[in-house]
Amino acid sequence: MSDTGSGNHPSPRDWELLGAALRGKRALVLGIANAHSIAYGCARVMRRLGAELAVTYLNEKAKPHVEPLAQALGAGxxxxxxxxxxxxxxxxxxxxxxxxxxxxxxLHSIAFAPKADLQGRLVDSSGEGFKVAMDISCHSFIRMARLAEPLMADGGTLLAMSYHGAEKVVPNYNLMGPVKAALESAVRYLAYELGPKDIRVHAVSPGPLKTRAASGLKDFGVLLSEATQRAPIGELVDIDDVGLTTAFLATPFARRLTGMTVYVDGGLSIMG
Structure with a gap:
């Protein structure tokens, strides 16, 4: 992350004001694939705010791309x-x-659907493809919450990544629309169930981003162009923007917020 304060990114003075809001906190980040991953932007900001990190990689093929990032983050x-x-x-x-x-x-930043089901019409999706997409993209977040619960004796924060296609029809988002809608619903129910233990649960919904996962969507370049034109702020968000919002939700500043889907999209989601 740049320290120059150029554009809309935090300046050194901004970071000084933010301080070490996550100092002493321990955070697990699932879903870093490379330096362009949303999960990496989130991990980078959380580390900057003082968190100690646990980072995962998908498999041996992905390890060489993720390991240098984990080392740069000082992941324990x-x-x-x-x-x-x-x-x-x-x-x-x-x-x-x-x-x-x-x-x-x-933090759960994982989503997957078989290519044929992702790029085809929802009405033509296979039962097996739907089950795979739902298991990896949604139910694994519920499993993560179940495993995290006993480790969050003093409370904590669970975070999942969603997209506007969960709420409104986004052409070519197809199968992932219903899957992300299920994820956002799961967030609300988990927030209700885990609230008495002071465990807060949120979905973060970024605008279109140039990530490896997004590149699998049909006509994704058109989606990026339209997002830039329609967003009130007039530019795309980046992984650092998402990281800043995600980190905020994990700090004491957001201690009375839970069960929300928080948009980080330059205002794109408010447009008709």
Whole structure:
């Protein structure tokens, strides 16, 4: 993240005012694939605000792309985690319990659908493709919450990444629309169930971003262009913008907020 304060990014003075709002907190970040990942932007800001990090990578193929980022972040825990493989998510939490003894923040930035189902019409989607998309993109967040709950004895924050296509029809978002809608609903129910334990749950909904996951959407370039033209702020958000909002939700400044879907999209979602 730049320290120059150019554009709309925080200046050194801004960071000084933000201080170490997450100092002493321990955060798990799932979903970093490369330096362009939303999860990486979130991890980078949380680290800047003082959090200690646990970072995961999908598999051995992804490891060389993620490991240098984890090292740059000073991640105390670096572990494989393919949520579709039985036991891998559980192993991450077992290691966190053993090495840290507790957890304050858990960020889920994972989504997947088979290409044929993602790029085809919803009405033509296969049952198996729908189940895979729902399991990886939604139910794994619920599983993450279940594993995090006993480690958040003093409260904590659970965060998931969504998109405006969960609420409104976005052409070519297709199968992921209903899946993300289910994720946002799960966020609300988890917020209700875990609220008495002071565990807050949010969905963060970024505007269109140039990430590897988004590149799988049909005509994604057109979506980016239209977003720039229609957003009141007149420019796309980036992973640092998403990171700043996500980190805020994990700080004491947001201690009375839960169950929300928070848009980080330059105002795009308010447009008719």
């Amino acid at each position: 825990i670096f572990a494989p985690c393919d949520v579709s493989r039985e036991g891998e998510l559980e192993a991450v939490f077992a290691r966190i319990e053993k090495e840290w003894g507790g957890l304050d923040v858990a």
